[in-house]
Amino acid sequence: VVVPPVTEGAKVVVRAKPRYYDRRGSLSLTLDRIRPVGFGELLARLEQRKRLLAAEGLFAPERKRRLPFLPGCVGLVTGKGSAAERDVVENARLRWPGVRFRILNTLVQGETAALQVMEALRRLDDDPAVDVIVVARGGGSLEDLLPFSDEGLVRAVAAARTPVVSAIGHETDMPILDLVADLRASTPTDAAKRTVPDVVEESGRVRQARDRMLRAVRQQVDREQHGLTALRSRPSLAAPYELVEERRAAVVELRDRSRRSLGHRLDRARDDLAHGLARVRGLSPLATLQRGYAVVTTDDGHVLAGVGSAAAGQALNVRVHDGRLRTRVTEVHPEPGESAR
Incomplete structure (x- = not known):
C-alpha cells in the first residue's frame, strides 16, 4: 500500500531493483520506496499534514462550535474588491438587511497570504x-x-474563541481550513446563507409559531370552558341555595328539638330542686321558729330542755325566728304531770 495513493499520471521518484527475463525479453522493477514529485509531492505533503493535525484532534466534531442564530456583527476576511466579498455581503444583506460587517481585506494567495x-x-x-x-475566497488552482x-493558519483557527466559517473556492475545493473551521461553506454565497437567517423565512416561522400558540391557547380555553360548563351544570353549583335551604331546615328542626329537650330537662330539674328545697326547709330549725316556737339556751350555750334545768333569777x-331575746327567770312553774314523765 502506497501512502499517499498514487494516481495515474502522477510523477514519482522510486528506488527499485530491476529484473530482466531473457526468455520473454521483459524487464520488471521491484520497488521498495516511492515518492511523489511535483504536483503529486504537494498533495502528499498536504495529506501528511492533514494526518498529523487530525491526530492532534483539531478536526474533532466535539470541537466544533455552533454559530449564533443572529450575529450582531460578522467579521469577514477576504480579498479586496473580490467577488467573494461581494457574494458574502450582498447575499447576507438580502437575507437580513440589518446585518453589520467588519471587513478586513488581505491577500488570498501568495507567500504572505497566510500571515495576513x-x-x-x-x-x-x-x-x-x-x-x-x-474567511472567504473564490475558486482557484491547488497552488492558489x-x-x-x-x-499556522489552521492552528490559529483552532485556537480562535469566535466561531469561524470557511468559504474557500468551490464545492470540490477542500483546503485544510475547511476541516478545522466550525462550519464549512461550499461557496462564499453558501457562507452568507448559513451565517445569517433569512428574514422572510424567520418571519414566516414566527407567524407559524404564533398561529400554533394561538390555536393551542384557544383549545386550552375551550377545554377549560367546557369543564366550567360541566361543573356549573351540576346541581350543587346550578342551584347551590337549595342544598343550603335543605340543610337549614334540618338545622332549625334539630335546634327546636334540642330546645324542647333541654327545656323539659330544666323543668324537671327545677321541680326536683323545689321539692328538695321544701324538704330542707321543713327540716330546718328556722322553719320551726317561724311557726312561733323559740329555742332557750343558757349562757354557756346549753339548750334548756325543761323548767327543771332553770332556776329563779337565772339569765x-x-x-x-327574727332575732334573740335576753331574759331572766323570775319564777319556775312546772306543769303538773310533766315532771312525772
Whole structure:
C-alpha cells in the first residue's frame, strides 16, 4: 500500500531493483520506496499534514462550535474588491438587511497570504462585537489555495474563541481550513446563507409559531370552558341555595328539638330542686321558729330542755325566728304531770 495513493499520471521518484527475463525479453522493477514529485509531492505533503493535525484532534466534531442564530456583527476576511466579498455581503444583506460587517481585506494567495489572514483573524477574534468570522475566497488552482492549508493558519483557527466559517473556492475545493473551521461553506454565497437567517423565512416561522400558540391557547380555553360548563351544570353549583335551604331546615328542626329537650330537662330539674328545697326547709330549725316556737339556751350555750334545768333569777337567751331575746327567770312553774314523765 502506497501512502499517499498514487494516481495515474502522477510523477514519482522510486528506488527499485530491476529484473530482466531473457526468455520473454521483459524487464520488471521491484520497488521498495516511492515518492511523489511535483504536483503529486504537494498533495502528499498536504495529506501528511492533514494526518498529523487530525491526530492532534483539531478536526474533532466535539470541537466544533455552533454559530449564533443572529450575529450582531460578522467579521469577514477576504480579498479586496473580490467577488467573494461581494457574494458574502450582498447575499447576507438580502437575507437580513440589518446585518453589520467588519471587513478586513488581505491577500488570498501568495507567500504572505497566510500571515495576513492570520493577523486579520486575530484582530477580529479580539473584537468583542464580532460574533462570527467568515474567511472567504473564490475558486482557484491547488497552488492558489495553498495559503488556506497553512499549518499556522489552521492552528490559529483552532485556537480562535469566535466561531469561524470557511468559504474557500468551490464545492470540490477542500483546503485544510475547511476541516478545522466550525462550519464549512461550499461557496462564499453558501457562507452568507448559513451565517445569517433569512428574514422572510424567520418571519414566516414566527407567524407559524404564533398561529400554533394561538390555536393551542384557544383549545386550552375551550377545554377549560367546557369543564366550567360541566361543573356549573351540576346541581350543587346550578342551584347551590337549595342544598343550603335543605340543610337549614334540618338545622332549625334539630335546634327546636334540642330546645324542647333541654327545656323539659330544666323543668324537671327545677321541680326536683323545689321539692328538695321544701324538704330542707321543713327540716330546718328556722322553719320551726317561724311557726312561733323559740329555742332557750343558757349562757354557756346549753339548750334548756325543761323548767327543771332553770332556776329563779337565772339569765337565759331566747332565739326566735327574727332575732334573740335576753331574759331572766323570775319564777319556775312546772306543769303538773310533766315532771312525772
